Amino acid sequence: MRNRMLRSALILALLAAGATSSLAAGSEDEFKAAYAAAETANKEAGTLRNQWTTTAATLAAAKKAADAGDFDKATASAKEAEALAKASIFQATSEKTRWKDLEIR
Amino acid sequence: MRPRSAIYLASAALALAALTLAGTLPSDAADKVDPIADAKAFKKFFTDKFPKVKLEDFVNGPYSMNEDLHRQWQEKEQFPPYEFSLEMGKEMFSKPFKNGKTYADCFPNGGIGVRQNYPYFDEKEGKVITLELALNRCREANGEQPYSYVRDEMAALTAYMAFTSRGKPMDIKIPDDPRALAAYENGKEYFYTRRGQLNFSCATCHVQSPGERIRAEILAPALGILNAMPIYRSEWSGMGTTSRRFTTCNSQIRGVPLSPQDDEYRNVEYYLSYVSNGLPISGPGARP
Numbered sequence: 001m002r003n004r005m006l007r008s009a010l011i012l013a014l015l016a017a018g019a020t021s022s023l024a025a026g027s028e029d030e031f032k033a034a035y036a037a038a039e040t041a042n043k044e045a046g047t048l049r050n051q052w053t054t055t056a057a058t059l060a061a062a063k064k065a066a067d068a069g070d071f072d073k074a075t076a077s078a079k080e081a082e083a084l085a086k087a088s089i090f091q092a093t094s095e096k097t098r099w100k101d102l103e104i105r
Numbered sequence: 106m107r108p109r110s111a112i113y114l115a116s117a118a119l120a121l122a123a124l125t126l127a128g129t130l131p132s133d134a135a136d137k138v139d140p141i142a143d144a145k146a147f148k149k150f151f152t153d154k155f156p157k158v159k160l161e162d163f164v165n166g167p168y169s170m171n172e173d174l175h176r177q178w179q180e181k182e183q184f185p186p187y188e189f190s191l192e193m194g195k196e197m198f199s200k201p202f203k204n205g206k207t208y209a210d211c212f213p214n215g216g217i218g219v220r221q222n223y224p225y226f227d228e229k230e231g232k233v234i235t236l237e238l239a240l241n242r243c244r245e246a247n248g249e250q251p252y253s254y255v256r257d258e259m260a261a262l263t264a265y266m267a268f269t270s271r272g273k274p275m276d277i278k279i280p281d282d283p284r285a286l287a288a289y290e291n292g293k294e295y296f297y298t299r300r301g302q303l304n305f306s307c308a309t310c311h312v313q314s315p316g317e318r319i320r321a322e323i324l325a326p327a328l329g330i331l332n333a334m335p336i337y338r339s340e341w342s343g344m345g346t347t348s349r350r351f352t353t354c355n356s357q358i359r360g361v362p363l364s365p366q367d368d369e370y371r372n373v374e375y376y377l378s379y380v381s382n383g384l385p386i387s388g389p390g391a392r393p
Contacts, residue, residue, distance in 0.1 A: 049369065051361040052302045084302070091299060099297040102308045104143075104150045 027071035034078035035062055041085035050092035055084040138290045140279050140379055147380040151328040155316070164332040164387040166325030170316040174323065178391070187264055187337040187389040190257065190344045194265030197258065202247040208262070211243035220263075220270035220386050224375050225278065226285040233288050233371040236263055237348055254365035255352065260335040260344035260389075267334065267388030275332055275386065277379040288368075292376030295369050296327075301360030307373070322393055329381045331374065333390030340393065347374060 038059055045051045062077035151163060155170070162169040168178030185191075198216065201207050209215035213222075223236035234242075240262050241251035252258040279285050299306045308327065310319065315326035322340070334347045345353075348365035351373070355362040363369055 049363065050300055053356060053359045053361055054302045056361065088302075091304065095298045095300070099294055099299070099306065102297045102306060102312070103293070104146050104312060 027075065028066075031062070031066050031071045031075040031078060034075050034082065035059070035066070038062070038078045038082035038085060041082050041089065045085050045088040045092065048089060048092035050088050052084055052088045055081050055088060058084060138286050140286075140289055143293070144380045144382060147328060150312070151315075151326050155326070160383075161385055163326055164329035164381075164384050164390075166330060166333060166390065166392060167316075167323035169326070170323055181391050185337070185389075186339075186391050187335075187344060190261045190264045190335075190337065191268055191389060193257070194261035194263070194268075197262055198265050202244070202249050204247050206247050208240065208243055211239070211246065216266060217269045218273060220267045220388065221273040221276045222278075224371060224378060226280055226282065226288060226375070228280055228282055228285070231282075231284045232368065233292075233375045235347070235366065235371055235374055236266065237346060238366050238371070254348035255346055257344055259348075260346045263335045263346060264344065264389035267386055270386045271388070272385050274383045275329075275378055275381050277375065277382055279379065288372045289376055289379060291369070292372030292374070295373040296376055301355065301358030303358040305358040307354065325392070327377065327380075329384040329387075331377050332381055332384050333387045333392075335388060336390040336392050338392045344389070 038055075042051060042055050042059065045055070058077055058081035062074045062081060065071075065077055066074035148160065152158070152160060155163075158169050162175075165175070165178055168174045198208050209217075213219055220236065223239065224233045226232070227234045237254055237259055240259065241254075244251055252262075279289055296307045299309070310324045311327035311330060315324050317324055331347060334350065335344055336350070337344050341349075348370065351370045352362035352365060
């Protein structure tokens with residue numbers, strides 16, 4: 001009986017450890033995907049000559065959090081960086097014609 | 106449909122088409138690149154906005170915006186903070202390179218009293234050449250390392266060259282070359298394009314809000330803004346080149362600055378200088 005209980009506890013502990021490890025691995029993968037998407041968007045903003053300093057700072061914050069093992073925070077920062085990069089792309093694209101609205105004529 | 110109704114409908118359609126056409130014509134005309142009309146409209150905008158400011162006074166930037174500030178500027182000019190830079194620039198300008206030549210060998214009239222002609226469009230290269238770029242090219246052609254575009258050495262050299270040109274009217278030419286017109290138009294586009302997370306264009310501050318405060322500073326009007334370059338800025342506790350001004354403007358609005366003397370900066374300098382043609386060179390300047 002005691003042995004059976006010990007075995008069950010061990011199995012449970014192993015399962016829990018496995019779950020935690022697979023959760024951590026998933027979170028790291030999620031970060032990597034989010035970071036890559038943010039970098040791609042920021043690169044596109046670069047080709048449009050319109051990167052934002054805040055995108056670079058947020059990407060750096062994501063990297064720092066990932067290096068510290070905080071993948072939740074890192075993923076959130078990477079997603080924020082992607083949103084900023086996409087906003088800068090939208091700005092550059094829409095300003096291609098909108099700049100004329102400000103012109104002194 | 107009754108014939109009369111059909112006639113009314115056709116007339117209405119024709120009138121609508123005519124209105125649409127009339128609506129597009131001025132826009133098409135306005136889209137044509139016309140630097141002379143631009144410069145005229147630019148000056149009119151600022152002189153209408155600030156009727157008490159004399160045209161030639163716009164080159165004094167925020168110090169032209171009201172009497173108190175103008176008095177501050179006059180007092181500052183008695184012991185100008187850019188004087189040390191001017192002395193340094195004069196010495197550097199006359200000191201020969203290792204090969205015995207000097208900056209004077211690279212410029213028309215020995216580089217004296219020529220600031221008002223920069224930037225110019227080089228038809229061989231098909232690009233805008235600024236004074237800062239010409240100075241570094243002169244150095245490189247004579248076997249010297251180029252200077253940083255944003256540091257004191259470049260500010261000192263351009264300060265001296267501006268000083269020898271003080272009072273001369275800005276005289277930027279656009280040659281009969283479609284590439285020159287394109288450079289001018291691209292410069293204009295850069296000037297009015299919003300960028301950075303703050304969504305500001307150059308015009309947001311220097312067309313829409315000159316004379317207004319932004320934090321503790323008073324914004325300068327765009328008209329004549331480059332005639333005073335380079336400038337001593339109290340905020341920087343030092344001198345700043347045109348390149349420094351452009352790159353810091355970009356970072357202040359949370360945009361990643363381009364490299365100094367990238368095409369965009371050269372073109373916007375070309376545009377801004379052209380629309381200030383006729384206003385006197387007043388550099389080196391001093392700003393709060």
